[in-house]
Structure formats: C-alpha cells, structure tokens
Amino acid sequence: MRTQEDGRRAPFRPDRREQILLAAEQVLAEEGMAAVSVRAVAERAGLGASTLRYWFPSQDQLVTALARRQLHPHLEDRRISDPGVPAAERLLECLQQFVVTSDPEDLPSALDHWAVMVSLAVGPHATPLGRATYAGFVEAAAERVEGWLAVLVTEGxxxxxxxxxxxxxxxxxxxxxxxxxLRPASPLDVGTALDVLREDVAWVLRPPG
Structure with a gap:
C-alpha cells in the first residue's frame, strides 16, 4: 500500500502519474533530459519523492516513460484504418515516418540525433540516462508498430x-x-530506404504457407 511522507496511507490517485509526467516534460523543456531527476520532477509536481517513487520506483523508469511519451505524438496512424487503401501501402506510410521527416532538409539532423542517442545507450560512452531514454523510444516505437499491425490482423x-x-x-x-x-559516401538515400521498407512490408504481409 502506498504511503505519504508522514507514513499514513495515501489515497489511490491515477491522475498522479499524469501529473508527474507533465512535470517531467516541463523540466525536460526548460533544462534538458539530464535534469530529469526524481528530486527535480517531484519538486516541480509538488509531490514528495516517496509519492513519485510509487509510480516510478527508479529514475530510469521515469526517464523511459518520459521518452515514450515524447515519441508517441510524432508517430501518426495516417491511413492505417482505411480499408479502401491497400494494406501494404498503409503500412509503408506508417513505417516511413522512421526514415523520412516532414521536411527533407531536417533529415541529416534527425539522423545525427538518432546516432547520438544510440551511442549514449550502447556505445563505449553509454550512460544510464542514455540507456533509459533509448529504451523509452524503442518501447514507444514497438507499441505503435504493433498497433498498426493489429489493425491489419483484424482485417485478415x-x-x-x-x-x-x-x-x-x-x-x-x-x-x-x-x-x-549516416555512413560517409553511402549510396543509401531516402528513396532506396523506402524501397527496402517496401520489400519488408511485402514480406510481412505475404500470404500464409
């Protein structure tokens, strides 16, 4: 049972999780991910640290949840639920969000950002914060892809x-x-990347047998 700072039982408040994540977003926006600590977020949310730890027992879990929350709004469902469009075309439209930005000129900076995030998660200079951030993005991406595929499952x-x-x-x-x-002088451009994804979609949606 969750307790308050004075040791008394605290009422169950599911909105507390949302309150904490909103506070974490404010800290992130103002001071960057490195400032997102249990102490800083609890203070911003007007809560005790023990109350925050009920919802997020560790800082890694807090950072992972925040990273998931940051990615979800950037992944649209597009036409995935429109049965009038071929399933392969709908799935490709959704997946291409991972390799194509709305503004082609933003692609290099987006790829650089991705590379830095991965290096801080699995590279020689990896940090717990980097691993937690990357874990959040991976979880959010997996949830969205699974959701897109679930729509196609219901359609057969x-x-x-x-x-x-x-x-x-x-x-x-x-x-x-x-x-x-990202490789220097790579022959892989956006068009080729989409062609590769198109082949993968065809493999995923191949008839059984």
Missing amino acids: ALPAERVSLAVPALLTRVDGLALGM
Missing part, C-alpha cells in the same frame, strides 16, 4: 501469429537503414 491482411516476429524485424530494419544513411 496479416496472420496474428506473425506480429511477434514482424515488430522486431521491422524496427531492426529501420535502425539499419538509419545507420546506412
């Missing part, structure tokens, strides 16, 4: 048993394409 365009393999396969491909486009 995709066997349900294929989803568990398709999600990591597609996300691994997206990471590989991003890395490929």
